[in-house]
Amino acid sequence: xxxxxxxxGSALAVEIIAHKGxxxxxxxxxxxxxxxxxxxxxxxxxxLIRVFVLPDPHPTHGALCKERLNLFPYQLRQSWDRSVYSxxxxxxxxxxxxxxxxxxxxxxxxxxxxxxxxxxxDPVKILRID
Amino acid sequence: xxxxxxxxxxxxxxxLFFWTxxxxxxVHGVELGEGLQAHGFISQGMSxxxxxxxxxxxxxxxxxxxxxxxxxxxxxxxxxWLISGQALARWAGETDNGDLRLDYGFVDxxxxxxxxxxxxxxxxxxxxxxxxxxxxxDVAHTRPGIIMPQSIYMDRxxxxxxxxxxLSLYGNREHANNAVSWQISAFEPEVDDSDLNYLxxxxxxxxxxxxRSSWLGQIMYEREGGLWRAGLSLGDLxxxxxxxxxxxxxxxxxxxxxxxxxxEHNSENWSVTAEYGQTxxxxxxxxxxxxxxxxxxxxxxxxxxRRFPGDWQVFxxxxxxYFDKSDHSGEDFASIAGANPWIRYAKDWTLGVRKDIDRWxxxxxxxxxxxxxxxxxxxxxYNQQSQEWDMLLLQAAWRF
Numbered sequence: 001x002x003x004x005x006x007x008x009g010s011a012l013a014v015e016i017i018a019h020k021g022x023x024x025x026x027x028x029x030x031x032x033x034x035x036x037x038x039x040x041x042x043x044x045x046x047x048l049i050r051v052f053v054l055p056d057p058h059p060t061h062g063a064l065c066k067e068r069l070n071l072f073p074y075q076l077r078q079s080w081d082r083s084v085y086s087x088x089x090x091x092x093x094x095x096x097x098x099x100x101x102x103x104x105x106x107x108x109x110x111x112x113x114x115x116x117x118x119x120x121x122d123p124v125k126i127l128r129i130d
Numbered sequence: 131x132x133x134x135x136x137x138x139x140x141x142x143x144x145x146l147f148f149w150t151x152x153x154x155x156x157v158h159g160v161e162l163g164e165g166l167q168a169h170g171f172i173s174q175g176m177s178x179x180x181x182x183x184x185x186x187x188x189x190x191x192x193x194x195x196x197x198x199x200x201x202x203x204x205x206x207x208x209x210x211w212l213i214s215g216q217a218l219a220r221w222a223g224e225t226d227n228g229d230l231r232l233d234y235g236f237v238d239x240x241x242x243x244x245x246x247x248x249x250x251x252x253x254x255x256x257x258x259x260x261x262x263x264x265x266x267x268d269v270a271h272t273r274p275g276i277i278m279p280q281s282i283y284m285d286r287x288x289x290x291x292x293x294x295x296x297l298s299l300y301g302n303r304e305h306a307n308n309a310v311s312w313q314i315s316a317f318e319p320e321v322d323d324s325d326l327n328y329l330x331x332x333x334x335x336x337x338x339x340x341x342r343s344s345w346l347g348q349i350m351y352e353r354e355g356g357l358w359r360a361g362l363s364l365g366d367l368x369x370x371x372x373x374x375x376x377x378x379x380x381x382x383x384x385x386x387x388x389x390x391x392x393x394e395h396n397s398e399n400w401s402v403t404a405e406y407g408q409t410x411x412x413x414x415x416x417x418x419x420x421x422x423x424x425x426x427x428x429x430x431x432x433x434x435x436r437r438f439p440g441d442w443q444v445f446x447x448x449x450x451x452y453f454d455k456s457d458h459s460g461e462d463f464a465s466i467a468g469a470n471p472w473i474r475y476a477k478d479w480t481l482g483v484r485k486d487i488d489r490w491x492x493x494x495x496x497x498x499x500x501x502x503x504x505x506x507x508x509x510x511x512y513n514q515q516s517q518e519w520d521m522l523l524l525q526a527a528w529r530f
Binding site: 028029030031033034039040041042044046047048049069070071072074075078079081082084085086087088089090091093094 | 159161165171202204206234236238243248271304355398
């Protein structure tokens, strides 16, 4: 049942962050799934989307999948593998820690990623999911 | 001299590359530069059978002749262009000898991308979309077991169904709870494979098949991020035969109309997958009546996979194939052709276990099989095929 019930704002354990230069402040669930599924590759202004992720077993990755994208980490992995090993799409960039992920997103134009808790003074944009 | 050095380089470069990667830091894939990525995979299997040979001489002891190695590059120079290619070597008993080949290689141009809708076109050598798994069937960790469900994804017909040079239009559209993706391809099938001679004509007299204009399309629907997935693949494939020097067959041609229905349910711990397909085979002008008998194959499987903590999985699968849906027992064919009826069907119960450790996948599975329809006569000649047989498969696979 957990899957089907959107979790309310304050209880969320993961936040989607992006490079400060990207245009949108919010994403629809469909667009977020499309971006993290590596099917959508450019922002509305034409900038290449660079997706940064944590390793599959990382709890924050699990939280992104279940709470934000409404799917399970194994499904995202299967979807990436189907694309990557048939040449249809590229894989996201995997980093080992949230700190590294924050640094890479802040420094890479067009980047998107996620951390457990972003703070107001972090050098990234926090994206809402509508 | 230069040529032999070059071929030695070609031979050793992939293994050097792989072993470098095995000891490289634990990440998926390698970013070689701006927009340039490399990925790869390698697997080694072992087969042991009670009767019949599969993946080497498995009837007389463990056979180690199931192996795959592949590496791919993809380059996105701008957001709208993607160039992808993969090299593959595959070993499978007498049916594949490890020749290095281009697995796919194409250019992809995005025509439309507005956030929730994408449309694009691909040109080059492309994997054929057929069922859930055809496009990555040689990549061990993407398969639903050590071997594919042979009913829908028969290894004997692998080369024919796998890949073809042509043009493909694709698209997808996502809503909050529904997503639809589709693609349609026009191509000529790749058919330089003696296994196909056995499959189409029952014998190999050294003739060759050639591809004719064909098409294949697929539509996939996903509900709630993949809680439910459903798909329909269908197409018409056409080939013509050029007889060998001494060959009883004339220059005939064969048309294959195929469709596959796919359905999957995914929850946190369970996945249940079922696929059902038929292929109508019409052969003409070969001059041999038994080959020109129209037949429609029937294929289906159901698989339930349970995931356990610690990256363990256990699955149970029942997989059924009939060469002729109106002759399930194979008796009609046997009485005409004077062959054993069980070469015309196969019913396979499989129990499998899989453990993932970082980039490694270790698997074992037990098959209990009635019938030999998906055995290659190159491994086990028809008249030596036993009806009821068991098979143990083990596999270690690694990817980056």
